Amino acid sequence: MIELKNVCKSYNKGAVRAVDDLTLTVPPGEIFGFLGPNGAGKTTTIKMIVGILAPDSGAIAIAGRDNRREPLACKAVTAYVPDEPEIYERLTGLEYLNFIADVYGVPARERGERSRRWLEAFELAAVAADPIQTYSHGMRQKIVLTGALLVEPRVFVLDEPMTGLDPRSAHHLKEAMRAHCDRGGTLFFSTHVMEVAEKFCDRLAIIHKGRLAACGTLEELRRQAGDSGSLEKIFLETTGS
Numbered sequence: 001m002i003e004l005k006n007v008c009k010s011y012n013k014g015a016v017r018a019v020d021d022l023t024l025t026v027p028p029g030e031i032f033g034f035l036g037p038n039g040a041g042k043t044t045t046i047k048m049i050v051g052i053l054a055p056d057s058g059a060i061a062i063a064g065r066d067n068r069r070e071p072l073a074c075k076a077v078t079a080y081v082p083d084e085p086e087i088y089e090r091l092t093g094l095e096y097l098n099f100i101a102d103v104y105g106v107p108a109r110e111r112g113e114r115s116r117r118w119l120e121a122f123e124l125a126a127v128a129a130d131p132i133q134t135y136s137h138g139m140r141q142k143i144v145l146t147g148a149l150l151v152e153p154r155v156f157v158l159d160e161p162m163t164g165l166d167p168r169s170a171h172h173l174k175e176a177m178r179a180h181c182d183r184g185g186t187l188f189f190s191t192h193v194m195e196v197a198e199k200f201c202d203r204l205a206i207i208h209k210g211r212l213a214a215c216g217t218l219e220e221l222r223r224q225a226g227d228s229g230s231l232e233k234i235f236l237e238t239t240g241s
Contacts, residue, residue, distance in 0.1 A: 001026055001027075001030075001062070001064055001154065001155055001185075001186035002024070002025070002026040002032075002049060002060075002061070002062060002155065002186060002188055002206075003024070003025050003059075003060065003061040004022055004023055004024045004025075004045075004048075004059075004060050005023050005058055005059045005227075006022075006023055006048070006054045006057065006058040006059075006061075007019055007023070007045070007046075007048060007054065007057070007058035007059070007060060008020060008021055008022070008055060008056045008057045008058055009023070009041075009044055009048060009055050009056055014075050016141070017209075017210050018041045018042050018044040018210050019020040019045055019048070019055070020209070020210035020211045021138070021211065022041075022045060022058070022059075022207070022210070022211070023213055024205060024215065024235050025109040026179065026186055026203075027130045027183050027186070028157060028185065028186055028203045029185070029186070029240070030181060030183050030186060030187070030203060031177060031178065031181050031187045031189075031199035031200060031201050031202045031203075032186070032187065032188050032189070032201065032203055032204070032205070033189060033190075033191060033197040033200070033203070033204040033205070034046070034188060034189065034191075034196075034204075034205055034207065035190070035191065035197060035204060035206045035207070035235060036190075036206060036207035036208060036213075036239070037239050040208055040209065040210065041157070041207050041209075041210040041240075042190045042207060043058075043145050043159055043190070045081060045207070046080075046157055046159050046190060048060060049062070049067070049075060049188065050067075050075070050078060050157050051067050051068075051075060051079040051211070052070050054068065059126070061086055062074040062089075062155060063077050063154055063155065064079055065107075065218055066128060067124065070116065076104070077153050077154040077155055078153055078154070078155045078156075079147075079148035079149075079151050079153040079155070079156050079157070079159045079216040080148070080157045080158075080159075081141075081145055081156075081157075081159065081161055082144075082146050082159050083160040083163065083190075085137070085141050085157040087132055087142075087143070088132065089131065089132045089133035089183045090131060090132070090133060091131070091132055092128065092129050092130060092131055092132065092143060092197065093119070093124060093127060093128040093129070093130065093132060093143050094115070094129055094134075094220070095116050096132060096143060096147060097111070097128075097147055097150060098111065098148065099145060100147040100148075100151065101119065101150060101151070102113075102221050104151045104153075104202055104225045106131075106150060106151060106152075110150075110174040111150055111157070114152070115128075115146065115148035115150050116148065117148040118149050118150060119236060120201060121169070121172045122142040122145070122146060122169050122172065123142075123168075123169070124139065124142055124143060124146065125193060127139065130216040131184045133146045137164045138164040138165060138166065140164075140167075141161075141164040141165060142162065142165065142169055145161065145173060149176060151166075152180075153185075154185055154186065155185065155186045155187075155188070156177065156185070156186070156187045156189070156190035157188050157190070158187070158188070159189070160189075160190055160191060160192070161165045161189055162189075162191060162193060162196060163175060170227065174196075174200055177189075177200075178200075181202075192228070194231045194235060195232075198218060198230065198231040198232075201218075202217070203215070203216060203217050204216070204217075204218065204231070205219060206221075206234075206235060206239065208238065208239045210238075212236050213238045213239065218231060219238075221234050222234065225237060225238060
């Protein structure tokens with residue numbers, strides 16, 4: 001569902017190699033965790049996957065389509081939630097959700113049912129008619145997630161999605177993502193929370209200084225590292241922390 005082949009990205013005229021020859025494949029039905037220290041290249045990689053940034057070289061495909069040759073087709077099957085919820089603050093929550101539903105062509109009946117379900121799950125129903133500029137950081141994160149969930153795309157790409165979420169909302173999100181992948185969808189997400197990654201992900205990748213340092217199931221990572229310990233321990237040893 002998501003394929004990266006020899007992807008590279010540099011900044012400052014090549015002085016800083018943010019992503020260095022990265023190759024990954026994430027098949028349908030998989031929850032894929034993307035881990036790395038700050039500055040390792042996680043967000044740059046995610047922005048290239050969703051088409052915000054263009055790679056210097058290499059190729060990225062979403063559902064079999066090249067995301068540079070067919071950007072709209074790739075975006076149509078992908079929902080992206082960034083690490084910082086930058087949204088239209090003067091819209092109300094409902095106006096924002098209707099805008100997202102219009103962009104993705106979600107029919108009125110489906111958007112209404114899905115919006116109500118997730119506004120209630122995230123405890124936003126009471127403030128859905130209020131301007132987003134009155135929302136706290138956590139509420140903004142939840143309205144962005146609601147917008148992504150009501151689209152029901154084939155691919156979710158989430159950058160630190162648990163940040164700012166209370167435990168109940170995080171639980172609802174994890175349940176929704178598991179159900180999505182059980183239906184054949186794909187989830188690609190980054191996180192710094194090792195416990196979430198260890199318990200939640202089917203496979204994991206650790207990126208360090210722009211390069212892929214390890215990839216596989218937790219058991220495969222343990223074998224690669226020669227360590228039967230926790231994901232946190234493997235992560236620290238792999239990244240030299």
